[in-house]
Structure formats: structure tokens, C-alpha cells
Amino acid sequence: MALLEIQGLCGGIRDQEIIKGIDLTINGGEVHAIMGPNGSGKSTFGKILAGHEEYQKTTGEVKFLGKDLFELTPEERANAGMFLAFQYPVEIPGVSNAYFLRAALNERRKYSGQSEMSAGAFRKFMNEKMKLVEMDPDLAKRAVNEDFSGGEKKRNEIFHMAVLEPLLSILDETDSGLDIDALKIVARGVNQQRNDSNAMIVITHYQRLLDYIVPDYVHVMYQGRIVKSGTKELALELESEGYEWIRQEAGE
Amino acid sequence: MEAIENLAQQEYKEGWVTDIEMETTPPGLNEDIIRFISSKKNEPEFLLEWRLKAYNHWLKLKEPKWQFMEHPAINYQDIKYYAAPKNTPKYNSLEEVDPELLETYSKLGIPLEEQKVLAGVAVDAVFDSVSVHTTFKDKLGDLGIVFSSFSEAAQEHPELIEQYLGSVVPYRDNYFAALNSAVFSDGSFCYIPPGVRCPMELSTYFRINTAGTGQFERTLIIADEGSYVSYLEGCTAPMRDENQLHAAVVELVALKNSQIKYSTVQNWYPGNEEGKGGIYNFVTKRGTCKGDNAKISWTQVETGSAITWKYPSVILQGDNSIGEFYSVALTRNKQVADTGTKMVHIGQNTRSTVVSKGISAGEGQNVYRGKIQVSKKADGAKNYTQCDSMLIGDRCGAHTFPYIDVSNHCANVEHEASTARISEDQLFYCKTRGIPTEDAISMIINGFCKEVFQELPMEFAVEAKKLLGISLEGSVG
Numbered sequence: 001m002a003l004l005e006i007q008g009l010c011g012g013i014r015d016q017e018i019i020k021g022i023d024l025t026i027n028g029g030e031v032h033a034i035m036g037p038n039g040s041g042k043s044t045f046g047k048i049l050a051g052h053e054e055y056q057k058t059t060g061e062v063k064f065l066g067k068d069l070f071e072l073t074p075e076e077r078a079n080a081g082m083f084l085a086f087q088y089p090v091e092i093p094g095v096s097n098a099y100f101l102r103a104a105l106n107e108r109r110k111y112s113g114q115s116e117m118s119a120g121a122f123r124k125f126m127n128e129k130m131k132l133v134e135m136d137p138d139l140a141k142r143a144v145n146e147d148f149s150g151g152e153k154k155r156n157e158i159f160h161m162a163v164l165e166p167l168l169s170i171l172d173e174t175d176s177g178l179d180i181d182a183l184k185i186v187a188r189g190v191n192q193q194r195n196d197s198n199a200m201i202v203i204t205h206y207q208r209l210l211d212y213i214v215p216d217y218v219h220v221m222y223q224g225r226i227v228k229s230g231t232k233e234l235a236l237e238l239e240s241e242g243y244e245w246i247r248q249e250a251g252e
Numbered sequence: 253m254e255a256i257e258n259l260a261q262q263e264y265k266e267g268w269v270t271d272i273e274m275e276t277t278p279p280g281l282n283e284d285i286i287r288f289i290s291s292k293k294n295e296p297e298f299l300l301e302w303r304l305k306a307y308n309h310w311l312k313l314k315e316p317k318w319q320f321m322e323h324p325a326i327n328y329q330d331i332k333y334y335a336a337p338k339n340t341p342k343y344n345s346l347e348e349v350d351p352e353l354l355e356t357y358s359k360l361g362i363p364l365e366e367q368k369v370l371a372g373v374a375v376d377a378v379f380d381s382v383s384v385h386t387t388f389k390d391k392l393g394d395l396g397i398v399f400s401s402f403s404e405a406a407q408e409h410p411e412l413i414e415q416y417l418g419s420v421v422p423y424r425d426n427y428f429a430a431l432n433s434a435v436f437s438d439g440s441f442c443y444i445p446p447g448v449r450c451p452m453e454l455s456t457y458f459r460i461n462t463a464g465t466g467q468f469e470r471t472l473i474i475a476d477e478g479s480y481v482s483y484l485e486g487c488t489a490p491m492r493d494e495n496q497l498h499a500a501v502v503e504l505v506a507l508k509n510s511q512i513k514y515s516t517v518q519n520w521y522p523g524n525e526e527g528k529g530g531i532y533n534f535v536t537k538r539g540t541c542k543g544d545n546a547k548i549s550w551t552q553v554e555t556g557s558a559i560t561w562k563y564p565s566v567i568l569q570g571d572n573s574i575g576e577f578y579s580v581a582l583t584r585n586k587q588v589a590d591t592g593t594k595m596v597h598i599g600q601n602t603r604s605t606v607v608s609k610g611i612s613a614g615e616g617q618n619v620y621r622g623k624i625q626v627s628k629k630a631d632g633a634k635n636y637t638q639c640d641s642m643l644i645g646d647r648c649g650a651h652t653f654p655y656i657d658v659s660n661h662c663a664n665v666e667h668e669a670s671t672a673r674i675s676e677d678q679l680f681y682c683k684t685r686g687i688p689t690e691d692a693i694s695m696i697i698n699g700f701c702k703e704v705f706q707e708l709p710m711e712f713a714v715e716a717k718k719l720l721g722i723s724l725e726g727s728v729g
Contacts, residue, residue, distance in 0.1 A: 050684050053676065078686035090681040093672075094699025103695065104685035111686070143699065160685065 001066050002027050003168050003199045004049075009060035011048050012224075017058060018044045020224035026168070029196040033210055033235060034203045036221035037243040042203045043087060045221070046170045049201075050084040051077055065167070078104075079111035081167030085157035085174050092144040097156065098126060100144050101163045108164060129162040133189030151182035158189040165193075170201045175209040187212030207239035222246050277334040283307065286434055289334050293403045293438075296410045299417075306423035306433035313427045320619045320651060321559055321588035323532065326497060333435045333468070392452075396445040399454055402470050405441035412443055416474055420503035420538045420567070428499040429536045436470035436501070444479035444510070453709055455484040469500040475510035477543065482513040484712055498557075500535045508543025508570065513551070517712050520556035527586030530558025537564035541573030541599075549576040550593070551707045553716040558587060563621065565594035568602035568630075575604040578704040582720060583616025583648070592622035592653075597663070601632035609701050610641045611720075612648035623655040626663040633663040641671045642700050644693075672700070694720065 004026040012018035018041045026032055036042050048055045049062070051074030062069040065080060072080065092100065106116040117125065130137055135155065145153050154174055161169055171190070175183055190200070190213050202213055210218070210232060218234040219226045222243070227250050228234065238246075277285055286307055290300040315326075392399050398409060406413050423433035444450055475481055485502075498520065504512045514537075523530025533556075539548035550564035560583075566575025577593040595604035610618035618641065626633045641650035656665055674696055682692035697720050698705070705713050 050680075052680055073688075074680065074683035075686050075688045078684050082684075084684040086681065086684075090675075090677050092678060092681070092696060092699060094702045095695055100685070100687075100695070103691070104687055107686040107688075107691075164685065 002063075003065065005061075005063040007061045009048070009057060009062060010224075011055060011057035011060070012044065013055055018224050019048065019057075022060070022224075022226055024219070024226065026199045026201070028167075028199055029194075030217065031194065031200045031202060031213065031215045033213075033215035033218045033232075034201060034221055034226075035205065035207075035218060035235065035238060037246075038205075039223075040221040041224040042221050043172055044224075046084060046172045046201070046203055049077075049170060050074060050082065075107070076111070078164075078166075079108045083161050083164055083166035083169045085154075085161060085169065085171045087173040087176060089145050089148075089153040089157055091146045091148075093146050095144055097140045097142060097144050097159075098123070101126065101160060104160075105163060126163060129159065132192050133159050133162050134185055135159045135189075150177040151179065154178055154186055155182065155189070158186055162189065162193055165198075167198050168201070169193075169198070170203065172203050173205065174202070175204055175206065183209065184212060207235045210235045220246055222250050276332045279332050280329045281307075281331070281333055281435065285333050289435060289437060292334065293406065295403075295406050296414075298410070298414055299406055302418065302423070303434050306430050307435075309423055310427070310430035310434055313430060315427055319561060320590045320621075321561075321617065323559055326532070328431075331497065334437060392450075395448050395451070397448060397450055398441065398443040400441055402436070402439040402441045402472065405443075405472075409441070409443065412474065413441070413472070416472060416503070416505050418503075420505060420540045421501050421536050426536060428534045429501055432468045432470060432499050432501045432536070436468045439469040439471040439500070439502075440473075440483075441471070442473040442481060442483065444475045444481045446476045447478040448476075449479065450481040453482045453484050455486065467496070467498045467500065469498075471500070471502040472505075473503070473512060473514070474505045475507060475512050475546075477507045478509045479507075480511045480513075482709060483515070484709060485514070485516040486518070486712070486715070496531050498531050498533045498535070500537075502535070502537040502564075504537075504539030504548055506539060506541050506543065506546035506548050506573075509545045510543065511547040511549075512539060513549045514539070514564070515708050515712055516550075516552040516554070517708075517716050518552065518554045518556050518560075522556045522587050523558040523585065525585050527558065530587075531556065533557035533560045533562065535562040537562060538567065538594075539565070539575070540567040541570050541575065541602075543573075544570040544599070545572045546570050547574040547576075549578070549707065551576075551578040551704065552580070552591075553701075553704070553708070553712075553720075554579070554581045554589060554591065555720065557589075560587075560589040560591055562591050563593055565596070566604065567596045567598065568604065568633075569598050570602075571599040572601050572603075573599055574602070576707075577604075577606045577608070578707045579607070580609045580611070580701045580704045580716070580720075581618055582611045582613070583618045584613040586615050588617045588619075590619040590621060592620045594623040594625065595635060597624075597626040597630040597633035597635070597660075599630065602630060602634075604635045606635070606637040606639070607703050608637075608639045609704055610639075610650050611644065611697060611700070612641070612650050613644035615647045617649045617651070619651045619653065621653045621655075623657065624665055624667075625655075626658040626660050626665070628659040630660050631662055633660060633665075635663075635665045637665075637667045639667070639669045640700070641669075642697065643671065643673050 002025050006022055006024040009022040010017060010019055034042050044055060048057055057070060102122045109116060126140060130140060139152060145156060148156060174186060202215060215232050218230050218232060220228040227246060277288060286303050290303060421429050423430045442454060473483060504514060506512050520531035520533055541548055548566045554560050564577060568575050575595050581589045581591050583589050593606055606622060608620050610620055612618045620639050624635045639652055643650055650671060652669060654667055658665060674693060678696060679689055679692050698717055705716055708716055
């Protein structure tokens with residue numbers, strides 16, 4: 001069974017249709033990169049999948065682990081194994097990272113019929129994950145993203161991902177705002193989590209991230225559609241040619 | 253994480269009325285009513301005189317109009333100023349107590365049975381206007397601690413009452429204090445002797461029961477030199493249709509090197525969604541750090557009442573004395589809260605800390621009104637004030653009126669304020685981690701109130717967190 005099957009997905013915000021027909025299948029063990037110029041609908045695509053209230057699908061079908069995705073609330077999608085790493089991670093003052101993640105993990109476990117993890121067991125589990133993604137232990141004690149630098153926020157997203165062990169991770173422009181060192185740490189953290197059962201959608205502008213998180217497939221979005229798909233070589237082509245030839249090919 | 257109660261859809265849990273035959277005065281207020289109240293309680297002469305002076309002063313006053321909210325005019329002649337259960341003498345054992353009354357207490361969750369000694373909380377249960385039973389009085393008595401109803405204390409310790417009553421809140425202080433001083437029926441009295449640390453948290457429960465009965469509680473707590481006491485005040489009230497006035501007065505006196513910690517979790521009936529009914533909570537609370545190195549801390553979590561109007565304050569008379577005010581006030585539907593504190597710095601090197609968290613939802617209006625006053629001779633005074641507002645939805649309001657009045661040239665006064673909303677982005681962020689909306693709101697609000705909750709005694713903190721569980725459909729954004 002494919003992790004994610006998308007057929008003819010159209011959708012957008014209020015009266016504006018942004019996604020105009022996407023077909024995509026993602027299987028376990030795969031990393032798909034989504035690239036495209038500004039305004040192509042990359043972020044919207046991620047938000048529709050994750051269930052952001054402001055974005056609606058108009059037509060099309062999406063199956064997540066064989067189930068109709070749109071029958072699930074955003075939190076149910078998360079509990080079922082979907083994860084969205086935000087482009088602009090949100091601050092939650094007064095709520096520690098550790099407390100927040102334990103609550104999230106236990107929601108997930110409850111959903112799948114497992115018992116809750118005790119505070120002690122969670123602390124141990126969390127420490128392992130911190131090592132895995134090279135996370136500063138101090139940041140775990142602090143309130144979620146409060147007063148974090150841009151880089152720290154992005155690394156926190158990857159830490160959240162590690163703790164929740166999702167089946168399908170959508171990384172929305174995780175590389176934006178990162179210097180080269182932070183980029184490498186983030187990429188290492190992501191790569192440490194790749195396995196044969198999970199999959200990732202890596203949404204990015206620039207090819208650079210894909211040097212470190214090597215994709216199996218690259219898709220180029222333009223005006224709400226996937227106009228070209230290929231392997232990692234496609235990303236390199238875009239890097240040297242820019243998006244102009246994509247526009248030309250699309251018949252501008 | 254515990255499931256959060258859907259307060260908006262759940263009937264107010266404490267909505268029931270006890271059926272016992274009450275002895276009540278007819279509605280209205282005059283000197284005869286006051287004499288009646290005083291004689292019912294066998295009060296010493298000085299107390300009756302004090303009441304009458306207060307009453308005559310009250311007659312000259314007009315209700316204040318500077319507050320933020322409006323309320324329908326209160327007809328003071330339409331209130332019954334006294335209500336007592338039929339059998340008023342004190343009981344030695346619970347078997348003598350009216351069983352319906354006991355059921356009231358158990359419904360309120362008050363552990364009056366002897367077995368509850370293990371809970372370690374002495375309870376002075378106030379049933380409307382008269383105190384019926386005081387637990388653990390004897391145990392505290394061994395330490396020399398007096399914890400009883402105010403009425404009892406007036407008879408057994410009149411000298412303490414005479415010395416301290418009105419010393420922190422004189423009857424001239426304000427309109428409602430004058431009224432309370434004239435007609436107060438009962439409350440708590442507490443005296444901690446020198447050097448004694450009260451071994452348990454003292455607590456009081458209130459209940460407004462009979463229709464039209466104003467609740468005029470009077471509490472006086474005296475901590476003698478070097479002593480310590482932690483006092484909990486928690487209230488519940490039944491569902492009513494007519495508004496009920498609650499004009500209490502609390503006075504705290506902290507002598508040299510002593511400490512009083514006063515915590516309140518208030519859950520009075522707030523009125524329904526249309527703003528009908530609900531308690532008016534117009535309270536004067538004040539403490540004086542009379543001696544050097546004394547400390548008074550007020551911690552409150554206010555979630556109820558149609559209108560909350562109170563400014564727990566501290567007069568920092570002694571050198572090095574400390575005043576603290578930690579508050580969480582929640583207003584939703586059509587509730588209004590005009591609350592805050594006054595810190596008056598008089599002695600040398602005095603310190604005050606104010607942390608106020610206001611949460612507004614629905615059409616609730618939350619007002620922080622605070623005054624930091626540093627008098628001319630108060631060298632080395634320090635104040636830190638933090639006033640944070642959280643707005644949920646787009647129809648509520650948060651208003652801040654900070655007054656800073658400094659007459660000394662080496663005072664250090666800091667004021668920080670912030671306004672926040674629970675944004676859709678925050679909620680979506682939580683959802684993508686698998687946390688549903690209600691839990692997310694609760695978590696965010698608990699995080700917002702953390703600094704105040706950590707000042708509460710443990711069991712109160714748990715109750716406070718529960719009280720803040722909210723379900724607000726369509727009011728986030």
C-alpha cells in the first residue's frame with residue numbers, strides 16, 4: 001500500500017484556486033522533493049495535506065495509508081503519522097518543549113491504542129532523540145520556540161519530527177533562513193530518520209538542501225501543477241538553468 | 253493531559269439550593285436590623301457601636317462611578333441582611349449537626365468528618381451568614397493558633413478584634429467597606445502567636461443560598477511576630493436568576509518578621525451567556541506589613557462572578573517588608589473584571605511584585621487597575637509589575653490603568669505589559685502535532701498563567717487549572 005496517493009487534487013484559499021490538479025504517489029522509503037518558483041503553490045500543497053483550516057480542497061482524492069485523508073481532522077492526520085515541519089515555526093510561550101512533545105506523543109499513542117508513556121520513560125526517549133538530531137538539551141526545557149533563533153526553530157522542527165516518528169513528513173522550506181552549518185545539522189537530523197517505512201516530502205526553493213538530503217524524486221511545481229518530474233539530476237538542472245525554461249515549457 | 257470540560261455547554265455544576273428553614277430578616281436596612289444582627293451574635297458593645305458608626309457614615313456616601321463597568325442599580329433596601337440556619341449553637345460532634353446541612357458540605361466537597369484529619373486542612377464552613385462548625389480547632393489550639401468564625405472570635409477574643417478590626421480597612425475607606433462594616437454577619441478570624449508556623453493550610457468555603465441575601469463576610473487574619481500562615485479561600489455559589497451582591501472585607505495584619513500567604517480560587521456563578529444573573533463580587537482586601545521584614549502575598553484565580561471588582565493590596569509600613577500580588581482573571585461571555593492591586597511603599601527598602609494575567613474571551617472585559625505608590629521617605633523602594641493580557645476572539649477587551657506615583661528620588665519601579673492572542677497559527681501548529689483544539693487552548697492558557705499557578709498551594713493549583721479549561725467554538729482567530 002502506498003503511503004500517500006494523490007489524484008487530481010485541486011484546492012486553494014477562499015475564492016482562489018491555487019492547486020490546479022496534482023497527481024502523486026509516495027511509497028515508504030522515498031524522499032520526494034518539490035521545487036518551483038514563488039507562487040507555484042508549494043506551501044499551499046503542504047498545508048492542504050496537513051489540514052490548515054484556511055485552505056480547502058475543491059476536487060480530487062487523497063489517500064493516506066489507504067484512508068481518505070479529508071475524512072480526518074488535522075490532529076487525526078498527525079496521530080495517524082503525518083508531520084508538517086513549518087516554514088515559520090510558531091512560538092508557544094510558557095509551554096516547555098518537553099511537556100508539549102510528551103502530550104503530542106501520548107495523543108499519538110492513544111490514537112493507535114497504545115498506553116501513555118510515563119514522564120520518566122519519555123525523558124529517556126527524548127534524550128535519545130536529542131542525541132540523534134544533535135539537539136541542545138537546554139532547548140528541550142525552554143518554551144516551544146520562544147526566543148529561539150531562526151536556525152534553532154528549524155532544528156526544533158526536526159527534533160519534533162524525531163520524537164513523533166511520523167510515517168510521512170512534509171518539510172516546508174526547512175532550509176529557508178539557515179546558514180550552511182545549521183543546514184548541515186538539519187540535514188543530518190533528517191537523514192538519521194530515513195528508513196524503509198517512512199517517507200518525506202521536501203519542499204524547497206533551492207537545490208542546495210538536496211545536496212544533503214538526497215531525494216529519490218524531484219517534482220517541479222508551476223502555477224499549481226506538477227509540470228516536470230525526475231530524479232535528483234533535475235534539481236541540478238534547475239540550479240544551473242533557473243525556472244525560466246520551466247515557464248517556457250509550460251507554454252508561457 | 254486531562255480532558256477539558258466544555259464549560260460553555262455544561263450546566264453550572266454547583267447549581268442547587270439547600271432547603272433548610274432559615275431565620276431571615278425582612279429585606280431592608282436600618283439601625284434596627286443592625287442591632288438585631290449584633291444581638292443575634294451576642295456581640296460586645298464596642299462592636300455594635302462600630303457597626304452603627306459605619307452605617308451612619310455609609311448613609312452619607314454615594315456609590316462610586318469610576319469603575320469600568322456598568323451594572324443595574326442595586327436596591328439596598330431589597331436585600332435581606334441576615335440569614336441563619338434554625339439551630340445556631342455550635343456542635344461538638346457532627347452527629348448534632350442538621351443532616352441536610354452536612355449534605356451541603358459534602359456536596360461542596362468539604363471534609364468535615366474526623367477521619368479527614370489526614371487531609372490536614374482545617375475548615376471553617378460558613379453557611380450563608382452564620383458559621384456552624386469549625387474543625388480542628390482543638391488541634392490548632394494546642395499551638396495557640398486561633399482559627400474560628402469571626403462571631404466566635406468577637407466573643408472569645410474581643411481584645412484582638414477591638415485592636416485590629418478596621419485598622420487595615422477602616423469603615424470610611426469606601427462605600428462597600430462601610431456597608432460591610434455595618435452589616436457583616438460572619439467570616440473567618442485567625443490569629444497566629446509569635447514564632448509559630450501554622451502547620452496546615454487554613455481554608456474557608458462560602459455559599460450564597462437564600463434568594464436576595466447579600467453576602468457580607470468579614471475576615472481578619474493576624475500574624476504575630478515571626479509567625480507564618482497560608483490561607484485558602486475558595487467559593488462556589490448556586491445558579492440564581494437575580495443578581496447577588498458579595499461585598500466582603502478581608503484584613504491582613506503581618507507583624508515583624510511574619511508572613512501571610514492568602515490564596516483565592518473564585519468560581520462564583522458568572523451569569524449565563526446573555527449576561528443574566530451572576531454574582532457581583534465587590535470586595536475590599538488589604539494587608540498591612542506592620543513590622544519590619546514582614547511579607548504578605550496575595551494569589552488569586554478569578555473565573556466567576558458577573559462583575560469582579562477588587563484590589564487586594566499591601567501597605568508596606570515596616571522596613572524591608574515585601575508585598576506580592578499574583579493574579580489570573582478570566583472573563584468570558586459578558587463578564588467584567590476590574591481588578592488589580594495597590595502597593596504602598598512607606599518603610600525603607602520595601603519591595604513589591606505584581607504579576608497580573610488577564611484572559612478575555614467572548615465579550616468579556618478585563619481591566620487591570622494598579623497603583624504603585626512610593627511615599628517621600630520610602631528610600632530604596634523597588635517594584636516590579638508585569639501585566640499580561642490574552643485575548644481570545646475578537647469581541648473581548650483588555651484594558652490597563654496603571655498608576656505610578658513616586659515621591660522619592662531613589663525608587664526603582666518597573667512596569668512591563670504585553671498583549672497576546674491565541675492565534676490560529678498556534679492552534680494549527682498544535683494540531684499538526686496531534687493535539688486537538690481544546691487541549692491546545694488549555695495548554696496555551698496554562699502556559700500563560702504558569703507564573704501565577706506556581707504560587708498557589710498544590711490542591712488549589714489543580715483546581716485552578718481545571719477551572720481554566722475552556723471550550724470556545726468560533727471565538728478563536
